[in-house]
Amino acid sequence: MDLRLTDEQQALRAEAAAFCAGVRPLLEADPEWRRQGMLSDGDSSAVNRALGDAGWIGMSWPPELGGRGLSRLDATLVEEVFGYHWLPLSSYLLSYKTIGAALERFAAPALVEQLLPPITRGELVFCQGFSERGAGTDLGSLTTRAVRQGDSFVVDGHKIWTSGAHLADWIYLAVRTDPDLPKHRGISVLVAPIDTPGIEVRSFATLGGGTLCEVFLDAVEIPAENLVGELNGGWAVLMHTLDFERITAEKLGGVAWLLDRLEERVGSSAQLARLRGELTAARLLSFRAADTLDRGLPGSATSAMAKLSGARLMQRAADAVVDLLGLGGLGEGADAALEGRAAGLYRGSVGSTIAGGTTEVQQLVIARRGLGLR
Template sequence: MDNVAAAADAFAESLSRRLETEETEEAFQGMPSDGDSRVGYEAMGAGGWIGVHWPERLGGRDLTPLHTAAAEERFGYHWLPLSGYLLSVKTIGNALLRLASPALQERLIPPIATGQLIFCQGFSEPGAGSDLASLTTRAERQGNTFVVSGHKIWTSSAQLADWIYLAVRTDPDAKRPQDGISVLVADMRTPGIDVQPFATLGGGQLCEVFLDDVEIPVDQLVGELHGGWRVLMATLDYERVTSEKVGILLRVLDELEPLVENPADRLTLLRLRGEAEASRLHGRRATQLLEAGAPASAAASMAKLSCAVLAQRLADEGIRMLGPAGLTERGHGDRVHGRLAALARAAVGATISGGSAEIQRRVIARRGLECPA
């Protein structure tokens, strides 16, 4: 695993330098998880860094998920623009390999592995964020197609995406709202899909996606009809193993360390580094459980929550140590290449996006500690 991590480190450092000198779309948006670059994504595919543990027959390298986690940590450390990768590969690609039909895998996984296909994820809606079971986007079966209408929000990378991974309601009369959900995939060029980007603080973009009578073939169903809740929960398990964010936090710690002389502050940085190591272990444990096909929701939530809480603590402590200079973006007066300022912006939402801290604690309590509902 060390050899793969070292090779990933060299690749990521080289690509990071290249992207800083080339004009790329939204490559630098502060945090790596917010940055988008089709140039960077295609370079990762061409270099063999997409689907490190995927089967060779589908374009992967047949290594282990722990090799992938080690590589992703180095991608985050070198601040690569990773939004498209995290959606297409880490989250949706892994879910497709686990839950999609063989035909759908053979159609979609190879172009993801070569860096030619980017996914976005259509989950959240105006009335369904953390409470995903409240989604209202409808998919009505008409012969060999589903006709889909609805509205998705907070859709990262939709302005670049080739395909979308959609949570839809296929049975509005189900007794439990979770029982009437399915997951579909669709080409973003399908008539009726309209993407509306909007700017975010720090120079990034998010999107709304409007679906108006979008016709999606039945064979683009992921998992079972009305069985989408299981698909969604499995997908979120992959999303919440945040190896790249461990790399991000270690990079900020490395850049802060030579700037801090106060012994008490240096001790604080050591403690934060220890927490980053603990977060790394949470992620590796969840990765191993997912590889084994064992229940991983509690472990994935621990990985996600530990990283989110640590990001907030590190941002607060870093700004306290550096003062206003810690909030300086790239340019005059910048001491940490704008990375601490980016972390401070992103950390505010770290315990909300991807499932709030309250949701993560509930998952840990119920599925990990077997506490009563």
């Protein structure tokens, strides 16, 4: 696979760039965006609704669900453009790219019809409740319990590091439905409105400069029809979700913007040339991962390669700002170097090697699933 795009793909990217220029005033009005840029996990709801109004959410879904019937690869090409224009995408990425992909594949038709159209309109935002204390990398050890009672599940537990729960309308939850089965086989996935009685969200500030949440679940009653996938078959749903989450072309778009601006300021340098080479490799890995999922092939290794290359590149690009501009390059505010965006990228680059699975986990997935090592 190479980087030559079809005329249709180029037109799609031009249309996306024009959309980004159109929403620029909306972004300029948001101080959180100035500070955190595309990594903002603040209130991106206005941008999300604008994305929905313009038909950009759910691009790879069929028209009857509000989509455009495009491929995941096309959507990935567009997400890169969004990243280059520094759009805050947290709602989009969680609701469509990541959770939406699993809902489309695994949810019952009634749930798909209920949830996907409002997601495409930017009216329904999801958060992802996977991680717990002691169940991050080792997600199979999660202990949040769901017990079937009549037509419902009753859920008790505690989730941490839940991005965007303070802004979300619904939560996508990994729960243990059978503690007697081997740990990866007793897990299921449920979805529920975040205002369901018994759900409490507490948010806190992070080193990355944004906000993360804890979610407490106390006797939360969730209708059985909100099960996504098979009962006790949740592991496959979770892995499918992560395959989509780990393609992070939007971050590569942000890196491309940063390298362009750095080159304008300092001219060409060996360090920048090397980073551009790494960017090309990371882009190819992202596009290949999206294409793999489009073809319905096993995607865990290719998505892990995309995630690993993108997260490392983001850290190296952030380092390059300091190498080439000194600490002054990390100044904040619209008048600072690089429009004040490098600091947000620098802070956020740490979390990007952890969220969606750490660097070590991506290496393990590549070794086991990609290379067949034991």
